[in-house]
Amino acid sequence: MPMLPGLDIPAPRRARRTEPPAPSAALKEKALDIHRRLCGVYGCPIPYFHSLDPLSELISSLLSHRTRNAESGRAFKALRARWPDWAAVEAADATEIEATIRGVTWPELKAPRIKAVLAAVRERNGALDLGFLAEMRVDEARAWLQAIPGIGPKTSAAVLSFSTLRMPALPVDSHHHRVAQRTGLIGRSVDVGPSHPILRAQLPDDWSAQALYDNHEVLMLHGQKVCFHHSPACDACPLLDLCPTGHARMKG
Numbered sequence: 001m002p003m004l005p006g007l008d009i010p011a012p013r014r015a016r017r018t019e020p021p022a023p024s025a026a027l028k029e030k031a032l033d034i035h036r037r038l039c040g041v042y043g044c045p046i047p048y049f050h051s052l053d054p055l056s057e058l059i060s061s062l063l064s065h066r067t068r069n070a071e072s073g074r075a076f077k078a079l080r081a082r083w084p085d086w087a088a089v090e091a092a093d094a095t096e097i098e099a100t101i102r103g104v105t106w107p108e109l110k111a112p113r114i115k116a117v118l119a120a121v122r123e124r125n126g127a128l129d130l131g132f133l134a135e136m137r138v139d140e141a142r143a144w145l146q147a148i149p150g151i152g153p154k155t156s157a158a159v160l161s162f163s164t165l166r167m168p169a170l171p172v173d174s175h176h177h178r179v180a181q182r183t184g185l186i187g188r189s190v191d192v193g194p195s196h197p198i199l200r201a202q203l204p205d206d207w208s209a210q211a212l213y214d215n216h217e218v219l220m221l222h223g224q225k226v227c228f229h230h231s232p233a234c235d236a237c238p239l240l241d242l243c244p245t246g247h248a249r250m251k252g
């Protein structure tokens with residue numbers, strides 16, 4: 001199935017549950033060490049930045065792909081201001097939605113995708129509501145969401161973690177992923193989607209929703225503030241002694 005540019009990875013109708021190989025004790029300890037150090041720098045617990053119901057969080061997440069937060073936030077508010085509820089958005093003309101969200105990346109793709117996702121939720125649940133996910137296990141809830149085309153691991157985890165569901169799921173964005181790769185938590189060839197179960201398996205099974213949210217947030221913040229895409233500030237990084245990329249760069 002081809003990937004739709006700018007949107008999450010289309011999943012097969014039945015999301016496969018592939019377990020990653022069990023991480024070594026050393027890798028688990030390293031993941032915890034990174035978490036503790038970054039929590040010390042950025043201050044855990046990190047306050048949740050959203051308190052949206054899960055369906056609204058899903059729309060917000062779809063808008064946010066490859067788009068700056070300020071722009072996706074503006075587009076989300078514009079949708080809420082233009083239509084009274086998500087049912088009205090589902091019924092709206094795609095070109096009108098596209099015009100309303102024009103500040104995001106690829107509005108011409110996201111507008112029909114939002115309508116299709118809303119229709120799929122209604123078809124599969126009988127209502128435009130995702131509150132029932134709270135009764136499921138995290139892996140079941142993620143599989144339910146990922147069975148909808150256009151919803152991949154990052155979006156499913158974001159809906160469970162960032163929304164008022166506050167479920168223990170670990171989202172991985174591009175900043176989080178970059179820090180995980182450079183520090184050696186995941187291999188260089190592991191893409192963002194497949195990194196989700198690998199990084200989750202390195203953290204304790206019994207971690208709370210807040211602890212997993214903190215883990216995502218501190219790695220993301222570190223990618224935004226220190227481990228930049230170009231020219232990471234390795235000489236000022238609290239992870240330098242355990243980061244193979246940082247060692248190589250400092251030697252160079």
Ligand code: SF4
Nearest residue numbers: 227232234237243246
């Ligand atoms: S040492 Fe450098 S490459 Fe490694 S995490 Fe820190 S900033 Fe990123």
